Amino acid sequence: MIGRALMASLLALHLVAVPAAAAPEDCKPKKGTLKLPASEPWAQKRLDIKNAWRLTRGSGVTVAVVDSGADYHPQVQISKIIDETHTGYRDCVGHGTAVSGIIGARHMSGVPFHGVAPDAGIVMVKQSNKTEGDINKLVSAIDDAVAAKADVINVSVRASDHSALRAAVQRAIDKDIVVVAAAGNVTGPDDEDVPAYPAAYEGVLAVGAATPDGRRADSSNAATPVGVLGPGTDITAPWPGRGYMRGLEGTSFAAPYVAGTAALVRARFPGLNQEQVRRRIIATADGTAGAGTGTGMVNPVLAVTAVLPYEGANAPVVAEPPPVALPAEAIAKVPPRDxxxxxxxxxxxxxxxxxxxxxxxxxxxxxxxxxxxxxxxxxx
Incomplete structure (x- = not known):
């Protein structure tokens, strides 16, 4: 589901050629900021993402983002844009730019923000030009992601159950694609007990939103069968206008942290199928914290390092990370003979x-x- 707060981004996406199309006249996403605090956002520190990079940064994996488009941003490189709306690549909401950045924003010296899997390829499938969308375009967008040979699909959208949507998700799963979807946000009493789709479908990794202390955010929908939590409050992410948006909240922004982790796992263990990747992420989370939390906060480091007994003979070999070289001054020179x-x-x-x-x-x-x-x- 598209969250209540969206992000303002700063940067330059490198796009492939797309058909010429004019953006709507009301394409005016909220303004972000060009300045960020010197310290890393809490979500990055909580997940210890850079430690996982010692083993993989997601190279060779393609993540399709079914969302609202993506604007230029220096940290976010989009390898391809597929536009189901025929309104051009521009992100008039900010949502797609933010989600793409959380998954794959490059690390830049002096910039505290970075994505989870910076070496993964990002394919943007634009299915809506507003905060609300059309179910038929959502279905077509998922099919486009399958056709683009994605390894992971992120759907930060909340919809109702629909046979065409269910079939599209199943086609993706049958193609060995890890489907990650937002569990949805509770905006009022009418949707407290209503699960979100496609997150609630069998075989989809549903993601709830967590606070810095690891508990479920009040806005995160507990009616959806959540697999794991991702950071989902006070989130910082890239935003249209070559800036960033701070203070974002919602399962929309929790899901890409898990999609990025799925990219790391697929790059680290290319022999695992989509179900094994999903089970590995669920098994290595930090531990349940009550209803609507699944197995707890996603843990990228454990997801790429843990040895899981139930994987048996098919378990991937987990090598020790390469040793860190000692500094030159760590070993004293032998003194001359006196x-x-x-x-x-x-x-x-x-x-x-x-x-x-x-x-x-x-x-x-x-x-x-x-x-x-x-x-x-x-x-x-």
């Missing part, structure tokens, strides 16, 4: 040896001299 000290030591050693020999001789001769009364021996 010839003076060596000479003194040898002289002292020789003196001690001579003294021992003299003492031994005296110990032998003195008793003998006493027995002879200190008389000289007879000549022979």
């Amino acid at each position: 010839e003076t000290a060596v000479g003194v030591s040898m002289a002292v050693g020789a003196g001690v040896l001579i003294a021992i020999m003299v003492a031994a001789g005296l110990a032998l001769l003195v008793p003998l001299g006493r027995r002879r009364g200190w008389r000289a021996g007879r000549a022979t």
Whole structure:
């Protein structure tokens, strides 16, 4: 579901050619900011994403984002845009730019924000130009993602159950694609007990929103069968206008943290099928925290390192990360040979040896001299 707060982004997407189309006249996403605090956003620190990068950054994996388009942003490189709306690539909501950035924004020196899987390829499938969309375009967008040979599909959209939507999701799963979807936000009493689709379909990894302390956010829909939680409050992400939006909230922004983790797992263990990837992410989460939390907060580091007993003979080999090189100053150089000290030591050693020999001789001769009364021996 498209969250209540959306993000303002700053950057340059590198796009493939798309058919010329004019954006709607009311294409005016909220303005973001060009300035970010010096410290990393809490979600990045909580998930310890950079530690997972020691093993994989998602290279070779394609993530399709079914959303509202994507604007240019220096950190977010979109490899392809498919436009079901025929209104051009522009993101008039900000939602698609934000979700894409959470999944795959590149790490840039001096910029505290980065995505989960910065080396993954991002395909944007634009299914709506507004906060609301059409079920038929959503279905077509999922089919487009399948045709684009995505390995992971992120659907941060909430819809009602529909046979065509269910069939499209099943086609994606049958093609061995990991489908990650937002569990939906509770906006009033009318939707508290109503599950969100496609998140509620069998085989979909449904994602709820978590607060920094790991509990379910009040706005996160507990009626949807949640698999895991992702950070979903006070979120920072790229935004149209080459900036960022801060303070975003909702399962829409929690889902891409899990989709990015799925990209890391698929890159790390290419032999796992979509069900094994989904089960691995669920099994390595931080632990349930009550209704609507699944198995708890997603844990990218454990997802790419854990050895799971139930995977048996098909378990991937988990190698130790390469050792970190020691700094040059960590090992002291051997000091040069001190010839003076060596000479003194040898002289002292020789003196001690001579003294021992003299003492031994005296110990032998003195008793003998006493027995002879200190008389000289007879000549022979």
